[in-house]
Amino acid sequence: MSDDKIIIQSESIDEIAEESEKFENALPNKINADPDNVESGLSKLVLTLIELIRKLMEKQAMRRIESDSLNEEEIERLGETLMKLENKMNELKEIFGLTDEDLNLNLGPLGDLM
Amino acid sequence: MNDVITKSKDVTLLEILDRVLNKGVVISGDLVISVADIDLVYLGLKLLLSSVETMEKYRGAPIYSPYQESS
Amino acid sequence: MKQYKCIYAILDSDVKSSDHKPEIMGLDSSPVYFVGFRDISAAVSNVNQDKMKVSSDIAFSYEKIIEDLWMKYNLLPMRFGSVMKNDTNVIEIMKKKYSDFIDNLKIVENKSEFGLKILCDLNKTDFKTDNTFNLDNYKKLKQLDKKSVYRNYLIDKLEQHKSEDSFMKKIDDIIEKIHSPLKKLSYLSNVTKMVTPKIILNATYLVKNEMKDEFIQKIRQIKREKKDLKFLLTGPWPPYNFVNLSIKEHIL
Numbered sequence: 397m398s399d400d401k402i403i404i405q406s407e408s409i410d411e412i413a414e415e416s417e418k419f420e421n422a423l424p425n426k427i428n429a430d431p432d433n434v435e436s437g438l439s440k441l442v443l444t445l446i447e448l449i450r451k452l453m454e455k456q457a458m459r460r461i462e463s464d465s466l467n468e469e470e471i472e473r474l475g476e477t478l479m480k481l482e483n484k485m486n487e488l489k490e491i492f493g494l495t496d497e498d499l500n501l502n503l504g505p506l507g508d509l510m
Numbered sequence: 511m512n513d514v515i516t517k518s519k520d521v522t523l524l525e526i527l528d529r530v531l532n533k534g535v536v537i538s539g540d541l542v543i544s545v546a547d548i549d550l551v552y553l554g555l556k557l558l559l560s561s562v563e564t565m566e567k568y569r570g571a572p573i574y575s576p577y578q579e580s581s
Numbered sequence: 582m583k584q585y586k587c588i589y590a591i592l593d594s595d596v597k598s599s600d601h602k603p604e605i606m607g608l609d610s611s612p613v614y615f616v617g618f619r620d621i622s623a624a625v626s627n628v629n630q631d632k633m634k635v636s637s638d639i640a641f642s643y644e645k646i647i648e649d650l651w652m653k654y655n656l657l658p659m660r661f662g663s664v665m666k667n668d669t670n671v672i673e674i675m676k677k678k679y680s681d682f683i684d685n686l687k688i689v690e691n692k693s694e695f696g697l698k699i700l701c702d703l704n705k706t707d708f709k710t711d712n713t714f715n716l717d718n719y720k721k722l723k724q725l726d727k728k729s730v731y732r733n734y735l736i737d738k739l740e741q742h743k744s745e746d747s748f749m750k751k752i753d754d755i756i757e758k759i760h761s762p763l764k765k766l767s768y769l770s771n772v773t774k775m776v777t778p779k780i781i782l783n784a785t786y787l788v789k790n791e792m793k794d795e796f797i798q799k800i801r802q803i804k805r806e807k808k809d810l811k812f813l814l815t816g817p818w819p820p821y822n823f824v825n826l827s828i829k830e831h832i833l
Contacts, residue, residue: 531635
């Protein structure tokens with residue numbers, strides 16, 4: 397009965413299943429409160445969110461540069477801040493043993509979020 | 511042939527799970543015993559901000575200290 | 582064992598259990614019965630546990646129960662796991678949310694939900710962007726000390742950013758061409774763009790039953806025209822995505 401819910405499908409339909417799963421795993425929707433797992437579950441959540449903020453800030457910075465509203469000194473300082481932020485993030489990822497994939501940062505361009 | 515059928519079933523299952531677990535009317539509060547054994551993902555700005563605060567707290571902490579839950 | 586009440590849906594009429602034959606079997610092997618309030622009712626069954634477990638079989642069963650009800654009644658499906666203490670509490674919810682329920686029932690009456698997901702293959706030429714990044718357009722950036730590591734970092738980032746922007750614009754155009762005609766054929770719609778780099782569109786449409794065929798034909802037509810995209814259309818579904826009621830009730 398449930399099989400007839402599919403009206404139109406292209407070939408390689410399994411791709412859609414894979415992609416949907418990837419998306420649903422983007423943020424842990426079950427925060428495992430088991431004491432042994434709390435640390436990694438929560439750190440993953442926190443880092444994912446921090447990385448999201450960082451990317452949004454980066455996007456914002458790019459728009460500022462494009463809008464030509466900054467002078468050279470400001471641009472240089474912006475570059476320094478962004479680079480240090482990104483390095484800090486990489487440090488944190490290393491400390492918690494998380495990769496970009498873990499944080500599911502392959503969510504595509506963030507254009508829409510701005 | 512079986513392969514195609516299994517994959518169709520997977521896709522249908524995903525569609526059903528998304529609707530049944532994530533959509534529909536939600537009731538919460540004292541009159542309800544529980545929502546299902548699925549924790550909810552909260553992506554509000556509040557959580558974003560408190561996450562940043564939590565991270566700042568631990569920035570100075572030694573790498574291998576045990577995680578401490580703040581309430 | 583303590584019995585709790587699992588609510589499956591809010592129905593658009595005061596259904597009497599005696600009217601509904603044959604019985605629909607609920608989860609936990611108890612039959613579905615109906616609790617009425619004025620001209621609406623809740624479809625309920627007894628369950629043994631307060632925390633309902635999930636499995637693919639259980640999810641399928643839950644959906645089947647809702648579909649069986651939907652064949653006869655206009656309804657608002659409940660999210661899985663809506664469990665209450667007793668029938669009195671069920672009635673209380675209906676009492677408190679009566680007008681919201683009535684309004685929402687009116688919106689979904691004689692309509693079905695369809696889900697549309699569209700994937701693209703990023704490697705196909707259509708999605709490649711023309712990477713003509715010109716540093717001359719950014720004089721101030723260009724003028725920074727060439728040895729500055731920050732300058733080069735920013736140039737890289739900016740190039741990446743421009744590339745993403747033009748890619749997004751391309752996708753936006755494609756989505757607009759697809760969604761626009763479908764929006765015209767539907768009563769309501771929810772659209773999410775670029776859910777993942779591959780799923781460029783994830784949309785649900787609430788379509789009047791008499792428009793169903795035309796809606797599906799339109800998608801077939803679009804699919805023929807856009808051979809480089811992959812489509813998944815599912816439905817008709819009960820209106821899970823068009824029930825914007827989140828009820829938080831506290832006993833005073």
